[in-house]
Amino acid sequence: MTWINAVVQGLLLGGLYALFACGLSLLFGVMRIINLAHGDLAVLGAFLVWTISTSAHVSPFWALLLALPVMLAVGYLLQRTVLSRSLRGGPLTPLLTTFGLGIVIQNALLQVYSPDVRSLGGAAGVLSTGSWRLSAQLSISYIGVLTLATAVVVLGGLQLTLQRTSFGREMRATAQDPDTAALVGVPASAVYARATAIAVGIATIAGTFLAIHSTFDAASGPLQLLFAFEAVVIGGLGSLWGTLTGGIVLGIAQTIGATFDPQYSILAGHLVFLAILASPRGRSILTRSSR
């Protein structure tokens, strides 16, 4: 029964990873860059939510609603200032600048918030601690279900936006061919800025759920970036629903690893990722272009 419990927990954990992967995948799909500061931006959002939640004594979910507009603006400005210039600099530049940005965010958070580990689980109340007890070994946590449901809603919403709205069409057109998009009147940099804003907003949601789900501190960002990337690769680049699959596979890999020994959980995830990279499926990744 512990196996089934592990799989179920992994499934729920996958929702969290899918949320992290979603923002990374969006930026990669539209701008062809991997934002190395993605995890750190999510953690920045989590700290913002934490600050609002603790100083205004509100539930993290309300705090998230207040924090989202701020983080959307942060993403928008980030593209307008740093990322747009990086794109002009060549294929290496976005990696170098986003890495530098990640270091700056991590250490700025460290300076402001100290290395203390925090959590939003307490502030979320019963939602973070309660669960449905299905059997002696199998329980399903409220927060796990909520996270997975949020991931599905966010992914679905994003997919709908891309396919059905004019804004989404512009994003897809710009992603394919920014120069021709400009020739039909679509301003590439404005499209990119909006995409970055959305990606950072989704990252903030992901960071908040991470904070409720477990603990976080200033240095939590990089690991989430790695998980997000692993989920994207496992699920297949360029497919939004693939990130959900990838997140779930990663989550299950980790929870099954944990059944052997809690120390093995993250390692198991990495090994599954590397195994998939080594497989024929991994070789097909070569055909995807990237910056």
Place this chain on the structure above:
Amino acid sequence: MSASPAQPVRPDSEQPMSASPAQPVRPDSEQPMSASPDIRPLWTVRRSGTRGAATGLLLFGLALFAVPYLFQANVVQQLTTLFIFVILAVMWNALAGYGGLVSVGQQAFIGFGAYATIFLAQHGVSPYLAVVLAALASAVLAVVVAPLLLRLRGGQFAVGSWVVAETLALLVALDEDLGGGTGVSLRGLNVYAPNMRRAYTYWITLAFVLVLLGLVFFMLRHRVGAALQAIRDDEEAAASLGVRTAPLKFGLFVLAGFGCGAAGALTLANTLFIQPQSIFGIQWTAYLLFMVLVGGLGTFEGPILGAILFFLLQNQFAQQGAWYLIGLGVVAGGFALFLPRGLWSLLTDRFHLRILPFGYDLYRPAPVIKES
């Protein structure tokens, strides 16, 4: 149109072509090749820099071996640290500046080199021999990992390399024999008196620096170097010209694995104690980025300059902790955006300084055209 030249330009000669008795290249001449050799070519190709500079630097490098006899142990240790930074910067620059591969996971090899040294020392190998073997083992690791990572491009390669680093760190931390999460020290070095130990560590570090710099130097002068610089400038164009990018990138990756592994092993020999979190830590990549971007990405001398600068900054500001790292990140990012070829490019462009003989210059000797 002008006739085709009988002889190709010989790029390695120091003299303008007209001094040689063989037929020079005459790109714009109207005359057939059998005409008078009194007419000099309009343009010739010459190596930039001078051979003298290269030999001079080599002699300086060899002279550095004398440092432990002339200076205190403290200076010796500081220089060892500086040399380790130089190795790391040159290696990362080789990967990113010439191969276009931005790795944020070189700490995988740094840590592996250090822990391989521990492992070998624990199994009876003499510590300094263990350092050398550990560097070779890191090269082997790079060979193993390369097929996995080199199928990735750009940002995917970057994050993929980071995953490899994290995986290694976790595996090492699980091994109690290697000290687990708390760390381990290189006890084999205790047989030496501290002064001698520092001197030996210094010498072996200096030897690695000279060997690695020499490797990169000859690689750049050789045809391989031209191919690498072509990849750096435009990979697709280079591939379309027949440059075989895959073996070159593989070679660079293995070289960087070897060099970073050596750096890790030497760091262990220099500091005697390591922990997984720090030796496999991402801050190494932050340092590498800073050194290479500020010094000059894609140049030979740039990383050395960057390493020296970083060494000075590290001594001065490392105690500032988070602020120091923020500063590093901002400066590195700023250079990436605004001055990617780094401070070295400022010097070369401003003063037309070409010290070492890479690259070629077009040279126009004074026209002397005699009527025949």
Place this chain on the structure above:
Amino acid sequence: MTLLQVDDLVAYHGLLQAVRGVSFSVEEGTILALVGANGAGKSTMLRTIAGAHHAAGGRVSFAGADVTHVPAHRRVRHGIALVPEGRKLFADLTVEENLLVAGRRARPGPWRLDTVLESFPMLQPLLNRRAASLSGGQQQATAIARAVMANPRLLIVDEVSLGLSPLAVDTVYECLAVLRAAGTTLILVEQDLQRALSVADHVLCVLEGRVALSSATAAVTREQVTAAYFGLHTPQIAAPQADLTRSEQP
């Protein structure tokens, strides 16, 4: 009135000067045929006029306004639309989506999805097809329709008939005739000299980045254009840069 005025335009491809001081003008409601060998600089020139390429020197004026340094997406608002060489449809979008993307940022005007589809009836059954799955002729029709969705005053088509079957070319020119009848000004790059001279009011021949011939089509023979195309010197050719298309200025 003069809709487009180009003065001493200079543009580079890297270090190569592709456009070396080109000057000409186009009257509203007319058709200009742009001819020249491959590599003569036509595409670069057109892209510079549309804003997709940086102008290193010279001036582009549209309806009296200086648009030389206006970004491409804003020039669409002014009324310039370019159908680029190679069509460059958004491959993963459907035909309908390709059209809608262009329509979103259009100038106000009569062209909307329904009116465009009336004038381009061959696209109606193709609306839900992915652009990458269309034939050459269908792609060209879609590309032109896409540009038309922006309600341009000036429509530039780079390589009208490249890679198309004769039947497809006829269809395309029928579409262009509809546009001409609606008052749109056209600049067409056309390799078929016969077709170009029969359709256009004026012809501009470009050679190695410079204007080699500029004339009303009625006033020039095919042989003269051919000579200018290949850079052959004949005494009958008007001096380069002489612009016979300027009408009397008030």
